[in-house]
Amino acid sequence: MLRFAPSPNGRLHIGHALSALTGFDMARRLGGRFLVRIEDIDVGRARPNFVDGILADLDWLGIVWEMPILVQSQHFETYREAARRLADDGLLYPCFATRTEITAPAAAAPDAVDPDGAPLYPGLHRALPDAERAARLGRGEPHALRIAMDRALARANVMLGGRPLTITEVTAEGVATTRPADPGRWGDAVIVRKDVPASYHLAVVVDDARQGVTHVTRGMDLYAATDLHRLLQVLLGLRAPVYHHHRLIADAAGRKLSKSAGDTALADLRAAGATAATVRAMLGLEPP
Ligand code: GLU
Numbered sequence: 001m002l003r004f005a006p007s008p009n010g011r012l013h014i015g016h017a018l019s020a021l022t023g024f025d026m027a028r029r030l031g032g033r034f035l036v037r038i039e040d041i042d043v044g045r046a047r048p049n050f051v052d053g054i055l056a057d058l059d060w061l062g063i064v065w066e067m068p069i070l071v072q073s074q075h076f077e078t079y080r081e082a083a084r085r086l087a088d089d090g091l092l093y094p095c096f097a098t099r100t101e102i103t104a105p106a107a108a109a110p111d112a113v114d115p116d117g118a119p120l121y122p123g124l125h126r127a128l129p130d131a132e133r134a135a136r137l138g139r140g141e142p143h144a145l146r147i148a149m150d151r152a153l154a155r156a157n158v159m160l161g162g163r164p165l166t167i168t169e170v171t172a173e174g175v176a177t178t179r180p181a182d183p184g185r186w187g188d189a190v191i192v193r194k195d196v197p198a199s200y201h202l203a204v205v206v207d208d209a210r211q212g213v214t215h216v217t218r219g220m221d222l223y224a225a226t227d228l229h230r231l232l233q234v235l236l237g238l239r240a241p242v243y244h245h246h247r248l249i250a251d252a253a254g255r256k257l258s259k260s261a262g263d264t265a266l267a268d269l270r271a272a273g274a275t276a277a278t279v280r281a282m283l284g285l286e287p288p
Contacts, residue, residue, distance in 0.1 A: 001212045002027040003035040004058070004065075005204065007042065008050035011265040012057045015219065015249040018283050022246045023217035024063045025285065026172060035211060036065040040073045041198045057266040062276045062288055070211060072203050079198035082206045082236055083145060083191060091152045091235060092191055094143040095125040096136055112187075115224030120187040121146060145192035149184055156234045167230050168242040170215065176242065183231035185224065191232075205229050209238035217244045249283075 004020040006012065012020075027034040036058065040046035051071075058065070072079075086092050103119055112120040126148065128136075136143070156165060165181040193199050208216060216226075223245045233240050269279065280287060 001033050001035065002030075002215050002217060003037050003208070003211065003213050004063070005037040005039050005207075005218075006054050007039045007045075008047060008054060009042065009045040010050060011267055012054055013266065014264045014269070014279070014282065017057075017061060017266055017279050018246060018249055018285075019217070019219055020058055020063055021061060021280065021283065021285055022172065022244070023215075025288070026215060026217055026244065028288075030174070030215070032215070034063070034065050035213070036063075036069050037207060037211070038069060038071045038073075039200070039203065040071060041076075041079075041193075041196050041200070041203055043073055043196060046073070053267060057270070060266070060270055060276060061279060070207060072198070072207065075203075075207075076197045078210075079192075079203050079206055082202060083197070086147070086191065086232075086235060087145065089155065089235070091148055091155060092145040093126060093128075093148055093188075094133060094137060095121070095146045095188075095190075096141050096143045097124045114186050114189070115227075121189075123188065126188060142194050144190045144194045146188040147191050149186070149188050152231060152235060153184060156231055159234055159237075165230055165234065167226055168240070170242045170244050172244065172246075181227040181230040183227040186228045189228060201225065201228050201232060205232045205236065205238065208241055209233070209236075214241050215244060216241045217246065219248050220245045221248060 002023045004023050006016060006020075024034050026032070036055070038051055038054075040051075055069075083092065102121060102124065112122075114120055125133075126146075165183070166178045167181045168176050168178050170176045189201065190199050191202050207213075226243055226245070230240060232238075266279070277287060
């Protein structure tokens with residue numbers, strides 16, 4: 001089972017076409033099934049009209065997917081339940097801090113950044129006195145839930161019987177290699193956001209598992225995130241898929257394409273008369 005899991009925060013561009021076609025082609029090569037999942041937990045940025053545009057683009061690319069389409073914003077209760085299990089195991093703690101507090105020079109260690117280059121959480125509310133934590137929760141203060149990384153790593157180690165946490169990567173041709181996962185680089189990452197009862201990391205792991213996704217195909221921009229995903233899979237007792245991280249398409253200046261920058265939208269290519277074959281050729285992909 002393979003999937004393409006776009007976030008409907010903008011129109012799809014040529015980089016998304018590579019992602020979607022890589023997954024779809026691999027599914028066909030393996031005789032597998034293919035799903036589309038709408039990752040719209042970022043309810044402030046997601047727009048329903050982008051979903052329609054995304055599906056029209058995929059259809060134009062010749063991609064066929066099974067129904068129904070899972071829409072993440074309709075499943076917050078499922079993510080809440082997964083978070084509850086982690087919290088019951090003592091692996092999450094509430095963090096009430098604002099972004100400004102977290103990145104304040106006094107709090108942040110300037111050199112400590114996560115694999116995305118964001119400042120590592122400096123541990124502000126990791127060891128709040130129990131009474132203060134309870135009082136703030138009691139007052140309904142908005143908070144995120146962060147993973148207590150050291151406890152999570154220790155627990156995963158027990159669950160794995162001391163075996164190392166690893167990730168299996170497959171090439172497009174299906175050749176598998178295994179690499180060590182190093183989720184600790186993410187520090188006490190946010191597992192449940194302050195504004196929505198989920199996070200990308202939690203929702204993607206829960207959904208890949210419940211949809212039976214066996215091969216996760218996605219861009220190299222998520223290569224390091226996979227380390228955290230493997231940790232969550234172990235902690236939640238979920239089966240590990242194999243991963244294929246494909247190359248990223250850069251613009252002429254070498255920057256990663258982005259929806260927000262309005263980079264080469266597929267809808268514009270289509271309006272200019274391009275076909276799925278043109279897009280495949282642009283991407284160096286074999287004809288279907
Ligand atoms: N929704 C994510 C994105 O649009 C991709 C998730 C994934 O493939 O794991 O970047």
